[in-house]
Amino acid sequence: MSVSSGPAASGKRELRRELLAARAELTPDELRESAVALAGRALELPELAHARTVAAYVSVGSEPGTPALLDALRARGVRVLLPALLPDNDLDWGVYDGEGSLVSVRHGARMALLEPSGERLGPDAVTGADAVLLPGLAVDARGMRLGRGGGSYDRVLARLERAGAGAALVVLLYDGEVVGRVPAEGHDRPVHAVVTPSGVRRYGTVSS
Template sequence: MDEQERINAEKQDRRGRLLEARRRIDPAQCLDAGRRLADLLAGQVLAKLGHSRGDQSLTVAAFSSIRGEIAMDPSLDLLVGRGYQVLIPMLGTGIQVGWGRLQSEQDLEDMKRIPGWRPDEPDMPALPPQALNQADLILVPALAIDHAGIRLGRGGGWYDRALALRAEQTSVVGICWPGEFVEDPLPHLDHDLPVDAVLTPEGFTPTAAGQSRRPGADHNGDEQD
């Protein structure tokens, strides 16, 4: 087994354990966590970003949550309710990289409910992968994130391909459960893109990758209740 195979095997082992733990999370717990997450998104993330942009409307790339994830409905309601442009992944018939743009509460209500483990998608033609370049903030799901910013996803490589097209200055914030924000380094390969910060229902924390990318920014952002 070479080094890449060893790392991939370690990733898969961690994914299995994390997904098993998520299967035991009650949907009511996911929704409660989602409400707290939306409060922190508004108070600690969007407040800073909106201030830096003045009154100009923001474009935020977010995602639809699936079983076991922190519910994203409260955050999507918040973003759309503020009049922001909200980009949501559209996987098509496979795992193509595309985006839907939510611009109204009606767009939210019209989301296609997809059973199983695929996220709900906007009911509209998909925008091309390059649409992510318009985003001022990108929120991504994670099974785990370490303090360096290394993110463990589900293994399909969708976000690795998608994030390659983001604007260089755009912050990427990973979202996970508090216990999935870990001290120990996660296994990773060279093509794995780190996130700039972590948002959990308990707080917002810049990662080492985010701090190094923006050395002039204020990074006094240890997790706060």
């Protein structure tokens, strides 16, 4: 996927730098407390309470923590799918079978990612999810999400749209990352909900 250019892309890069700098200042205690609060809030969502399959991700670094949420979903009997990064930045998927089912994988010079070690189900496996937890850096008042710029989840969202999937799209963020406006490009799609340690914000409804 080519690198975007233009005012919106430039605005995204600047906002990413600001938000990543703020995340870098979070203490280990703040990260742990936020992860516990996020899991509690997310588990109250009807979209997750009734889900049979949830596509999620393993947080890395200072991202809002997901491990407790993954384990809680699995304990409920939910089938949890986790991504594996492909060479072209697209995502394959595998089933999460607990912490022992993860393997650390380094892709070039990037930070190592924890990926499922079991069978690969293919990029289209995400279209069978009832809810998709998306990583992000910010979401605005329209529900537009700012990602890290790699394009992996833009492909996921496009795949869901092509398939006519009705998955709930949920982003996990810190409280200060719900912003007034995110610069948007033509390929960007709004999400349905944002979960932060202090609560939930909704944007529109999930298609049936």
